[in-house]
Amino acid sequence: MSLDAQDWVWEHSAAKNTARLVLLAIADKASGADVSAYAGTTFLVRRTNASRTAVIKAVDILVESGELEIVEGSKGPHGETRYRIPHARGHKRKGGTDSVPVQNPNRYGKKTPRGSDSVPGGSGIRTGRGSESAPHNAVNAEHAETTQRGEQAASRPPRPTPEGDTPSPIDVDAFKVTDSMRAWALKTFGPGLDLDYETAQFVDHFRANGTRRPNWPAEWQKWIRRSAKFAAERAARPPLRAVSGGWQPFKNPENQDVYDEPLI
Incomplete structure (x- = not known):
């Protein structure tokens, strides 16, 4: 039944991207007249990557x-959710079990000789084709083995996540500045830095780039450090002075140019 359910997903489902992979993973396990299967989130994460x-x-x-x-x-036995693919109920893939096995050409592009059709008079020798219940070809055999392994893996309890394991990346929209983060910034850099403005710039920058990170607070701290550094450098620059004829470079006591053009 899982092959029929998968065929329905390939041929008729409108799902895209990760949703399509999730539906295929469930279809791979589906069985019974209602086309249902137990599938936990951990299993679906592993199967869809x-x-x-x-x-x-x-x-x-x-x-x-x-x-x-x-x-x-x-x-399920370990709390897995049971899903059903309603539109795949009663669906049969084309060919099904009555389809004729496909003869795969060998690596030279020639078909395997099959007795009297290959040599005048016929040798009477035919390529072995297994029992009636054998998979149609190597691809189906491999798929059957993969399906069995997946069902066995799903029946086992989920493995606990080891401590220190890297969390999955998330979008920057999920990031929020906590009170402890604000306290750290004020203690380290003082009240002169506009944290609300810098945070808005931080979020807009990574949202525009579509960036995902597993640890947004650490990225925010890097951003605040750079912003404080740039602010300190701007404050340390000597002022420019206006003279007749437009902006001119400011001369230090050693008569060296500090800037060659005005700041904007």
């Missing part, structure tokens, strides 16, 4: 679109 936040958002999108349903009152 996406962040936990992205997987949770993808499930919400799929449920809202109607391509995925949550079976209420049904949990």
Whole structure:
């Protein structure tokens, strides 16, 4: 049934990006007439190679679109959610179990000789083709093995995250300045730095670049340090003076030019 469910996702689902991967991962495990499967968030993160936040958002999108349903009152042995793919119910992929096995050409582009069709008179020898229940080809065999391994892995309890493991990157919109962070900035750099302005500049910069980071407070501290450094450098610059004929370089006691052009 999982092959039929996957075929429905490939051929008929409108899901995109991570949502499509999540739906395929669930379809890979789906079974029964209702096309349902148990799938925890940890399992979906591992199968899609996406962040936990992205997987949770993808499930919400799929449920809202109607391509995925949550079976209420049904949990897996380790608390996994049970999902159902309603539109895949009764779907059969083209060919199915009655399709003729595809003969793959060898690396020279020639078909495998098959008895009387290859040599005049016929040798009477045919390539072995296994039992009726064998997978149609190597691709199906590999897929069946992969599906079995995935179901066995899903039945095991989720592994705990080791201490110190790197968290998943998140968008800068999730960042907030805490009272302790403000206290650190005021204690380190004094009240002369406009923290609200610098924070707004910080968020706008990384949002425009679409940057994701696992530790936004550390990035904010780097930004504040640089801003305080630049502010100190600007304050230390000697003033320019206006003379007839326009702006002129200011001369220090050694008669050396300090700036060659006015500051803007």
